[in-house]
Amino acid sequence: MTIMDATEAFDSAERAMWDGRARVYADSFALLCAHPVPELLDAARVSAGTRVLDVGTGPGTAALAALERGARVRAVDADPGMVAAAQARGVPAEVAVLPRLPFADGEFDAVIANFVLNHVGRPRAALAELRRVLRPGGRLALTLWSGRRGAGQDLLGRACAAGGAVPPSYLPKLAADEDFPRTTAGLADLLTGAGFTGAEAVESAWDHRTTVEEWWGGATGGVATVGLVVTSQDAETVVRIRREYERLCAEFTAGDREGEGDGDRDGDADGEGRLALPHVALLGSATA
Template identity: 70%
Template sequence: MWQGRTEAYAGSFARLCAHPVQALLDAAGVGAGTRVLDVGTGTGTAAVAARARGARVSAVDADAGMVAAARARGIDARTGVLPELPYQDGEFDAVVGNFVLNHVGRPRPALAGLHRVLRPGGRLALTTWSERRGAGQDLLGRACAAGGAVIPAYIPRLDPAEDWTRTPEGFTQLLGGAGFLEVEAAELAWDHRAGVEEWWSGASGGVATIGLVVTSQDAETVVRIRREYERLCAEYADAEGQLALPHIALLASGRRT
């Protein structure tokens, strides 16, 4: 799903996903000297922010292109897929995962893998998208629907048996069930500002599920989607033509037993 899309991600959705990073690091107690692992590091945004706090940072991602991008920023990054992380038991004081849980097919085993690499008393902090969506999150999806896009059958879908409720309460229960204590979860809401072309470039570059939908269409359908996208952008444009796109995410944290 992410192979070959590092550049497209960096030029579009990476800025969106950067918004909660400081709150994520605060929730994990990341500071000077903290041994921290950034799981699903992507281009290394959270890892770089942790390093700026004086933390001792390691990072891991399933995609080799993302790992290369993080390494180019001076991060000690490795390739690895949850739940089988290439680290020792109890190696880290803190583990953070910024929008990684929404990309794993088996969330509970993934959490077990994160629990394993934390030392006793270490802290975990995760973000994911909320069930309660901001209006800006649906802009590209609305354009696809209006343009007559057909969702391909190969789009990855979470097995209902592995699913969980994406609310603060549901997130709290998920982490508690994985053995974490003192779990807290809350919504984060913000307006993501992006240019019309920037926001389109993520989808047209095949990034995330919406990108798979857009790039699977025939050329005529893509033209219609783009036309509908431009029409719908007027709902979110400011006086300078920039988009202000409301988004809602969840942030949860807990302590290892």
């Protein structure tokens, strides 16, 4: 398979992964991805009057936060269902697929991309396009998952392995020539290589507060790679995965940590089934 074939296969698999899953995502993993949004907007220097583009807006979480700051916001996503969900929340969103955006050169003061770069088959070309639509001196800020994973990030994967799941052959796999180190240095180098200046990257770590059923719902709804793994199994294997998942959840019960940290949610009315899942992400920023 050529590099171009691998890239097209990656992008096609990503589009299929998200098709029809906007609601399930909004009710599960989107709550996790909302955590670094304030830091993301600060890194992009978003304030009243800033012309902001939110790329890969999903259900519009980051775009709404920018609007609350008084910014002038546009948003795009590759998935029509995500665009419809964002529009329903009052976000001026439209369908667009990286690495091509329907905007003029230098149209924005800031571009934000919250957990988007890990979903494109040509990350360097995507960054070049984001730089194109930024004015000189404009700011880019983005997040993606770190290679140094938090223990909570592996909960569902461990359950799949313990339950005997066999990953399907159609999982998205980035071409080796397009990949890069998922470290602070690796992300900063990637931004510099794309023509940005003053590139910086830091780690952001937090405990995501969720419930046993909410977290399981994202996987059984087919969201993200782990969702593709779970939904591709036969019924008996899914039962085993669920059993292993419940066993492993005991390692992450909120218990006496209840109420700590950001993103805390009420979960079950009686407080049972609460989880605190450690996650680690990278936050990168740079100037066009």
